[in-house]
């Protein structure tokens with residue numbers, strides 16, 4: 001079996017099972033990981049929501065014997081911004097890193113960001129978390145985070161939205177639909193093509209130019225071509241093409257204002273103390289999208305700008321700047337509040 005189906009390299013995953021019909025599924029499982037301990041008042045729980053190809057493994061190396069790095073290692077562990085909190089990170093519904101996904105169901109239904117959040121609400125109920133001290137997410141994780149704050153305003157005390165949007169834009173849908181088209185033509189090769197298209201959009205034009213320019217390798221490939229080949233092969237080895245399609249189409253359908261009187265009306269529901277941040281060089285989720293979120297969410301400051309040459313991927317790379325925002329949002333927790 002491919003590693004992405006059952007892989008749990010750290011042996012840290014737990015599973016939540018829902019046995020009733022849900023969003024066109026007969027039931028579902030969510031894989032999740034936790035760090036820290038829920039306090040007596042259940043007031044120290046933080047929900048961390050991953051991006052498109054992420055998973056529940058936010059951090060590695062926190063406990064002995066669990067060294068595999070995570071995608072936001074800098075946030076969790078002694079002295080780090082989420083020290084003292086009970087951190088919960090689920091693999092998204094429709095994903096392929098332990099949660100119910102298309103590989104298990106031949107006629108897997110189309111899912112929305114709202115369905116995915118509704119599944120996470122059931123997980124929160126099962127964990128005894130009535131209210132999150134914070135919900136944090138970037139990119140697709142930010143879509144789920146804003147949906148949480150709009151759909152469940154009384155359950156989100158504070159909110160960090162990074163490099164994300166209130167609704168998918170025409171350009172995002174266009175880039176994503178080309179990726180979906182490639183996978184539908186050829187699931188295996190197509191996933192690599194999709195990753196190449198996506199990865200270009202995750203980095204800035206300036207970074208690619210300065211880093212690779214027109215350099216050619218000994219094998220005749222441009223260096224930048226080889227770089228994309230590398231990222232394509234790495235994703236193909238760890239991700240399910242059908243899951244990529246399900247998640248991409250959920251992102252394309254994302255519109256927090258749909259059926260709620262529009263984006264402005266939806267954002268007015270948010271009660272969380274909110275920080276919205278974007279990346280100055282992000283061409284996929286440009287700052288205007290975060291300005292719309294910040295302008296619409298009551299009490300949110302103007303958008304914070306992460307300065308970085310790395311484009312959209314900066315929300316994964318610029319750990320000092322992201323960590324500072326998290327510390328500002330959720331000041332150090334004693335663990336006994």
Ligand SMILES: CC(=O)SCCNC(=O)CCNC(=O)[C@H](O)C(C)(C)COP(=O)(O)OP(=O)(O)OC[C@H]1O[C@@H](n2cnc3c(N)ncnc32)[C@H](O)[C@@H]1OP(=O)(O)O
Nearest residue numbers: 050051052053054055071223224226227230231313316317
């Ligand atoms: C929440 C989530 O989103 S989790 C999912 C996040 N992870 C991913 O998306 C995996 C794909 N990777 C990425 O998106 C990015 O690499 C990041 C954001 C994780 C990290 O960015 P950076 O640290 O800037 O890494 P960078 O883009 O330079 O890639 C480095 C890799 O490219 C390889 N590489 C660099 N130049 C070349 C080249 N010319 N030819 C071939 N390979 C190359 C490096 O050897 C390195 O390989 P490795 O990752 O297997 O060790």
Ligand SMILES: N[C@@H](CCO)C(=O)O
Nearest residue numbers: 051052053054139140
């Ligand atoms: N590298 C990230 C970017 C998407 O936001 C991912 O693959 O999830």
